[in-house]
Amino acid sequence: MNSPQAHLVDDDEAIRDALAWLLKSRNIACTTYASAEHFLDAWCDTTSGCIVLDMRMSGMSGLDCFDILVTRGSKLPVIFLTGHGDVPLAVATLKRGAFDFFEKPFNDNDLVTRVEEAMAMDAELRATHATVNAVNERLSRLTSREKQIMEQVLAGKFNKVIADELNISMRTVEVHRANLFDKMQVKTAVELANLLKLGR
């Protein structure tokens, strides 16, 4: 479940079966759900990969499902499958953050390619997400004085200047700076700036 895979939500059994077969032919793992409710039940924070969601279903519609996922904070890319004539609706979903949409009948390999891209994006996102989490975790361990020093460092000021501005001794600045670099697991100020660019 937590391994990246395509989550296929469609109330038509034939479509589910056919798409699963197709994805399998391109070596993409997938799970199928007969309704939006089923998928939402199964969803958790760690669910990864992408969602292929049918717009028109009995029970909850694809769009409602998408809205619920957004409110839950899911970042999973969503590819909508729409019927003929649903295109304006699909475009609206794109604006609300959907990954893509396909009109049935679709060019299947294009769909698979987009699924792969979506999964890749999710994976990258997840990786970045992990880095940011780590930086934030390191930042949270800094004292207020260390954070003050960090701001000054990031502004490109020398130790002496910092000591003058904060009315502390050079030495004290150096100690704080060493602790800061240690806690942030960086060796240079440039490295620190790069890390923070990612995390904040």
Add this chain to the structure above:
Amino acid sequence: MQTLPTLPAQPSPRHLQWLLTLPKLGVVLLMIALVSLLWLLHKNEAEEQRAALIKDVLWLEQNLRFHLSGNEEQLQQLAQEMGTTGDRARLFRLRASHLLKNAPEISQLVWVDRRRQIVDALPGEQLPDQDLEGFGPTATSRALDLSWRLDKPEYSEAFFVEGKRAYIEFLVPIHAERKIIGALIAVYPLDTLLNNQVPWWFTSKYKVEIVDDNNTLYASKTNIDGDSSQLYQIPLEPPGQGLLLRITSYTSPDNTLQRLLIAAIVLLAFGVFWSLWLVRDLMKKRTLAEDALRAEHAFRAAMEDSLTVGMRARDLNGKVIYVNPAFCRMTGFTAEELVGQSPPMPYWAPEHLAETHAMHDAVLAGEAPSDGFEITFMRKDEGRFKALVYEAKLIDGNGRHTGWMASVLDITERKAAEELARQQQEQLQFTARLVTLGEMASTLAHELNQPLAAIASYNTGCLNLMRSGRAQQDELLPALEKIGVQAQRAGKIIRRVHDFVRRSEPKCAPCALDDVIDDCLGFIEADARKRHIRITAHIPELPPIPADRLMLEQVLLNLIRNGMDAMNDTPEAARELSICANANDEEIRVSVIDRGCGIAPEVRDKLFTAFFTTKPEGMGVGLSICRSIIEFHRGRLWAEEFSASPSGSGTVFLFTLPLKTP
């Protein structure tokens, strides 16, 4: 065109009035002539009577005078002889008795002397008016004076004795030696005079009276009573003295008869006049009746001419006796060509001759269907037309059955119109199906997209496997089989759409209602799913019904879709549409029950009216077509409120279908 006798031309009212006045004038003139004739007769008769009267009177007067003159002479002779003879007493006695015997009208002969003393008298010795002497000179004395003075015989005035009898006296002076020595007096009682001198036949005709100037009656004689008609009087000379002889004639019994005759004539004349009056009244009434008849005739003619229904009358033998203009227009023959014709009629179509003849015979036998029959007739130009004929008995004024009257309707156009209406109805139904399908197009496209998308996916998957060289037969086979299944699924959808819009003649074949409902649900399922409506069908085992499957499908689809539309605002959980069916011996009843908004009362009446709709994009033909379809199947379609609805409102549409064809 008419075969009825035409009425004679009406004489002008003035002419008629003249005709009516003439007999009246004649009667009046006749009456005048009669009356004048009677008057003339009467006048003649009166004149004759008067002439006879005068003649008789003159005769009577003459007779009286003759007698009196004779008596005068005898008395004068006696007086002369008494003057010359010595023995006057004996002579007087002798002659007087002799005289009295001969002249019975003389009641007494008296001889008086110069001193007016009675010397002798026969019979008796007293003068009748002696008693009156005390009142001055009596009539006798006055007469004596006059006679002696004049020395000639003289009559006295008439006088009454004791108020009873009237008398008159004749006095003759007696001379002796040139000296008057006395007088002879003959006393005539006037009644005796009349009794003796007027003969019986005279008195049976007349009344004889002696009167004076003062109309004092002295004596009268008559044998008859009655009304007097004529009167004649002449002076009685002698004796003069103002006495008058008055004769009155009486109306004879003959006269009464005559009057009766006149009365009868007058009466008869009145009778004639009265009867003429009656005749006049009768004629007036007759004129009025004729006017009414003429008006009625004109009215009837106008009615016949304005009729578009052909009328044809036949006698009991089947001979045409009357046709109206509409019938002539219909057949193209003139009335002259048709009236008098016997079967086969010129308007009978030769190819239907036997059939027409059979119907003709049936009509004559009184067995024609009372609700009319259809038959093909031929126009003069050999064109054919369908006619609807109603036959009725022709009854004359006396209540006798004299023939048959038929009203004939040309129903060719009506038939054509019916056919056109039927075609239009079919066209409308077809259009409605197309409209339904159009409204469902997006759902159907989605529906069709599902299997197509599945097929495409299987197909691409297979290709992917084969290109990568990893393809295993047992891996590919199930996918290919699934492709086939999905293709069939798509085909089924297309077939259903095609069936639904197929244009075909309505045909009533036995069909299973559950199959029809299944088909409908197949159509509607996707749409219902999209709208989160559950459709449940409770269909028991039902006998097949004779109906057009496509039409039923159309009705059901329409009712289901209406129900679904009605539930747009119903909470999702309550959106349920159920279809129920049950059957009894005669019919199947199907209900489509929704839990929607219900039907507003003001809408309910117009629900089945064509082009009435509550939907913004609706045409308003759905329910009206549904009803016409159900009625075509001789069923009924109506709506009821779904009072037991869990959502609080809803509608039940029900229709029935008979299990048997008529």
